Amino acid sequence: MITSFLAKALGRNIVIAVAILLVLAALVPALNLLTTSDHPLHVPTYIVSLFGKYLTYALLALALDLVWGFCGILSLGHAAFFALGGYAMGMYLMRQIGARGSYGNPLLPDFMVFLNWKELPWFWYGFDMFWFAALMAVVVPGLLAFVFGWFAFRSRVNGVYLSIITQAMTFALLLAFFRNDMGFGGNNGLTDFKDILGFNIQANGTRSALFAASAIALALSLIITSGIVRSKYGKILVGVRDAESRTRFLGYRVEHMKLFAFVVSAMMAGIAGALYVPQVGIINPGEFDPANSIEVVIWAAVGGRGTLIGPIVGAILVNGGKSIFTAAFPEFWLFALGGLFVLVTLFLPKGIVGTARQFVERRKEYRKAREAEDARTFAAAAEPQAAE
Amino acid sequence: MNTLVGNTKPNSILYLDGVSVSFDGFKALNSLSFVIEPGELRAIIGPNGAGKTTMMDIITGKTRPDSGEVFFKGSIDLTQKDEAEIAQLGIGRKFQKPTVFESHTVWDNLELALNRKRGVFSTLFYRLTAEDRARIEEILSTVRLTNRKDDFAANLSHGQKQWLEIGMLLAQEPELLLVDEPVAGMTDAETAETAVLLKEIAKTRSVVVVEHDMGFIRDLGVKVTCLAEGSVLAEGSIDFVSADQKVIENYLGR
Numbered sequence: 001m002i003t004s005f006l007a008k009a010l011g012r013n014i015v016i017a018v019a020i021l022l023v024l025a026a027l028v029p030a031l032n033l034l035t036t037s038d039h040p041l042h043v044p045t046y047i048v049s050l051f052g053k054y055l056t057y058a059l060l061a062l063a064l065d066l067v068w069g070f071c072g073i074l075s076l077g078h079a080a081f082f083a084l085g086g087y088a089m090g091m092y093l094m095r096q097i098g099a100r101g102s103y104g105n106p107l108l109p110d111f112m113v114f115l116n117w118k119e120l121p122w123f124w125y126g127f128d129m130f131w132f133a134a135l136m137a138v139v140v141p142g143l144l145a146f147v148f149g150w151f152a153f154r155s156r157v158n159g160v161y162l163s164i165i166t167q168a169m170t171f172a173l174l175l176a177f178f179r180n181d182m183g184f185g186g187n188n189g190l191t192d193f194k195d196i197l198g199f200n201i202q203a204n205g206t207r208s209a210l211f212a213a214s215a216i217a218l219a220l221s222l223i224i225t226s227g228i229v230r231s232k233y234g235k236i237l238v239g240v241r242d243a244e245s246r247t248r249f250l251g252y253r254v255e256h257m258k259l260f261a262f263v264v265s266a267m268m269a270g271i272a273g274a275l276y277v278p279q280v281g282i283i284n285p286g287e288f289d290p291a292n293s294i295e296v297v298i299w300a301a302v303g304g305r306g307t308l309i310g311p312i313v314g315a316i317l318v319n320g321g322k323s324i325f326t327a328a329f330p331e332f333w334l335f336a337l338g339g340l341f342v343l344v345t346l347f348l349p350k351g352i353v354g355t356a357r358q359f360v361e362r363r364k365e366y367r368k369a370r371e372a373e374d375a376r377t378f379a380a381a382a383e384p385q386a387a388e
Numbered sequence: 389m390n391t392l393v394g395n396t397k398p399n400s401i402l403y404l405d406g407v408s409v410s411f412d413g414f415k416a417l418n419s420l421s422f423v424i425e426p427g428e429l430r431a432i433i434g435p436n437g438a439g440k441t442t443m444m445d446i447i448t449g450k451t452r453p454d455s456g457e458v459f460f461k462g463s464i465d466l467t468q469k470d471e472a473e474i475a476q477l478g479i480g481r482k483f484q485k486p487t488v489f490e491s492h493t494v495w496d497n498l499e500l501a502l503n504r505k506r507g508v509f510s511t512l513f514y515r516l517t518a519e520d521r522a523r524i525e526e527i528l529s530t531v532r533l534t535n536r537k538d539d540f541a542a543n544l545s546h547g548q549k550q551w552l553e554i555g556m557l558l559a560q561e562p563e564l565l566l567v568d569e570p571v572a573g574m575t576d577a578e579t580a581e582t583a584v585l586l587k588e589i590a591k592t593r594s595v596v597v598v599e600h601d602m603g604f605i606r607d608l609g610v611k612v613t614c615l616a617e618g619s620v621l622a623e624g625s626i627d628f629v630s631a632d633q634k635v636i637e638n639y640l641g642r
Binding site for chain 2: 002004005228231232233235236238239242243245246247248249250251252253254256257260
């Protein structure tokens with residue numbers, strides 16, 4: 001059962017992409033740790049962390065592609081699941097600080113001491129253990145997606161209305177996490193992390209390990225999503241996207257189909273967030289900003305929605321562009337991003353990967369047609385009666 | 389109880405009694421009653437706005453009636469169920485506009501329609517068995533699409549899409565098929581072939597066909613129900629119905 005699922009998942013493009021990610025997971029840390037800074041192939045630590053961050057964005061874009069590209073659910077709130085995963089990891093990192101904080105309280109994080117809190121709120125229990133935090137980084141976004149999706153899909157909220165309520169969801173979380181009483185550090189969020197699993201979070205080795213973990217998480221998620229979309233279930237998802245009522249009248253429970261994809265997608269976004277936070281060193285309510293979720297949609301659109309690999313490419317390219325652009329002309333980045341979205345929508349509606357794929361298929365068809373033509377002329381010349 | 393349907397409920401495949409529904413004050417169905425027997429092929433005609441599509445919406449669970457009874461196989465109350473449940477019970481529906489999965493191949497369209505377990509996990513780990521393969525091939529030849537099985541449904545002609553949709557309904561193995569205007573937009577040759585196809589299908593199941601094309605209905609040669617303003621105007625053979633004064637006034641004469 002599982003083996004056939006995997007066999008279907010591993011198409012040629014997916015195998016290549018997974019191989020590239022795994023090679024990067026080994027090579028980049030090696031070049032960072034085993035070479036000295038004057039070596040021509042040396043990868044500086046800031047680049048390792050920067051690209052590690054891009055990989056977590058790529059994972060978020062991949063998660064969005066599962067629901068948007070294959071099921072037509074345009075979620076404009078996926079950054080919320082990402083941020084929740086990030087907060088779960090951030091809580092673990094906060095508790096690892098222990099007595100090394102400015103106030104030296106062994107149990108309470110600094111912001112709680114500052115707010116004059118006397119004891120740890122109940123929802124911070126367990127976050128001193130890594131496995132618990134890692135579990136929560138998946139479970140909390142999954143649970144939110146389940147509850148939200150259950151009501152939205154059962155009530156048949158579709159299209160732009162669904163997009164709007166996903167925006168409302170992330171905006172509501174933004175406002176909630178801004179409040180100091182929520183117990184998540186309010187406006188400042190969680191930061192000043194010291195170590196993760198006992199390793200110094202600033203150390204080159206830790207940075208490299210986080211990069212490798214991000215690449216491997218992305219590779220595994222790519223295999224899983226590919227398996228999902230190539231299964232019969234995945235074909236039903238596309239059916240829901242293209243002709244929802246037909247799927248319903250064939251006897252499929254459309255709401256269950258959507259809900260499963262939405263929850264899986266939210267969990268992946270949560271993993272991405274959990275890997276993002278230790279690499280950037282901070283998580284604050286700004287991550288819930290509705291604009292962040294919209295950016296994810298742009299990455300997926302630029303790379304090519306419904307192609308799995310496209311959103312990964314899109315996330316890395318757009319963010320790479322953003323890093324360069326914001327350094328050179330910081331005020332114009334949002335105009336550039338908006339312009340990019342308009343241009344892609346007008347001239348590359350299938351995105352980079354979608355357009356490339358279309359080009360390859362056209363050429364293949366053209367070649368096949370020409371071969372068939374040649375064969376026909378040849379047969380006709382050889383034996384006029386048997387031309388057909 | 390309506391006199392038109394009498395005490396036929398226990399032996400019927402589909403039983404509607406006094407079904408009414410209104411949208412914003414407009415009475416789409418006004419105490420509609422009729423009965424379909426097992427194995428019957430029935431044609432339903434009527435002018436635009438007579439309530440034909442609304443009737444199908446009610447039978448398939450898309451719309452809930454304001455009042456009245458709808459029973460499948462004499463005992464299953466369809467007004468309490470939703471689309472997916474009703475489809476799983478064995479009622480298939482063909483839309484007026486051909487509705488197939490355009491970005492899937494003809495083969496995949498039929499594979500998705502096959503009457504197999506429809507849960508998330510059973511479809512996630514589904515494998516095409518030899519039995520399912522044979523069934524799909526059989527349906528492909530019934531709907532005359534064998535040589536197009538690997539083409540995307542989007543590239544089929546209008547008539548072929550209609551047949552593919554009929555094929556998908558067959559794959560669903562329904563006991564009752566509701567077919568909404570199957571020959572709209574078809575050529576004469578395709579229309580004649582569709583009549584043959586539907587008669588073939590009706591040998592093993594009950595079929596309700598809604599159609600405007602009188603020639604096609606004559607080809608089918610079955611009992612006809614004429615609807616107007618949400619209720620039954622006349623019922624009987626095509627000659628009987630088309631001679632009815634009310635039918636001529638309401639529908640044929642216009």
